Amino acid sequence: MNIWKLVIVIVSGIAIAQGLFLSLYILIRGQRRFLPAFFLSLMLLALTLRLSKTYFYYLFAMVPTWSVWIAIAGLWAIGPSFWLYTLSSGPNKIRKMDYLHYIPSIIFVFISTFANPSWPLLPLFNAGAIILVLYIAASFLLFRLGKWQGNKRRFLLFGTSIGLIGLIFTSHIFIGTIQSYTVGTILTLIILYCINFMILRDRTILKSAESKSKKVRPDALAVIIEDIGQLFDEQKIYRKKGLTLATVAQELNHPVYLVSQAIKEHKNTKFNAFVNAYRVSEVKTRLKDLDANSKIEVIAKEVGFSSTASLYKAFKEQTRLTPQAFRKEYEAKNHMLD
Secondary structure (H helix, E strand, O other): OOHHHHHHHHHHHHHHHHHHHHHHHHHHHOOOOOHHHHHHHHHHHHHHHHHHHHHHHHHOOOOOHHHHHHHHHHHHHHHHHHHHHHHHOOOOOOOHHHHHHHHHHHHHHHHOOOOOOOOOOHHHHHHHHHHHHHHHHHHHHHHHOOOOOOOHHHHHHHHHHHHHHHHHHHHHHHOOOHHHHHHHHHHHHHHHHHHHHHHHHOHHHHOOHHHHHHHOOHHHHHHHHHHHHHHHHOOOHHHOOOOOHHHHHHHHOOOHHHHHHHHHHHHOOOHHHHHHHHHHHHHHHHHOOOOOOOOHHHHHHHHOOOOHHHHHHHHHHHHOOOHHHHHHHHHHHHHHHO
């Protein structure tokens, strides 16, 4: 074993241990039922699986084919894990279909049970590295658009770190020498140690932004909910398509988590449901105007719904009727009074 291979084995072995430690530490230290911590832990576990390929490839003469496919599955799971971490700290809940991002990794795990050693694997590693970078870029775009309600320092720490690791993996596509692999592995280890150092130095990084809101005085929330009411009743901001909690907070010059907490405590609902309640209320008012006879599609657009389907869903949740059924029912009652 030459010196380069020896360095790669030692450094990648330490990096694997560091990655496993961070994954378990975040999972254990993360707040109870704190979904973002779960996805961060899963992301680091996936990274560890990817690094295991480097470790075993340079340590042993022969590496089982299944283990290489597991490493590929790990690589393809890093990006989706960070993406779901980003979504889990946004205004909307994680949907079941969001987990479909893990389908490629699941397929690779399945293939590992019968894979032929002669199958080409390098294209999958290269594609996985590029896709990882794209996922990180998409997450930062979501962060920049203001659809982020979590701990910003935590996002920047893990987003920047995993983004750099993704760039390291991508660089191997163009520079495939053993020296570049060695440098890349060393840099990956340094990045993992930086994450470890930052977490141990500042434990609040693993806390949710909502934990700050427990110290907020009730009268402060009462003022905020009053401001929200004026913004929605007078300025009718709910008509803005794609309205986010961050946009409302910016309009009111209040922190996002305070606006969110004010709505939860005073209206006993979440932001999206709160906005849709205003939209549905206006839809009902306009449906009662029988002379106008406006089309549902037009009303949906004008009150802020992204589509007619989203109007139907929100309307039925609140009234148990479709807009057409509501209009007919109101029209029938009107005729009876006449």
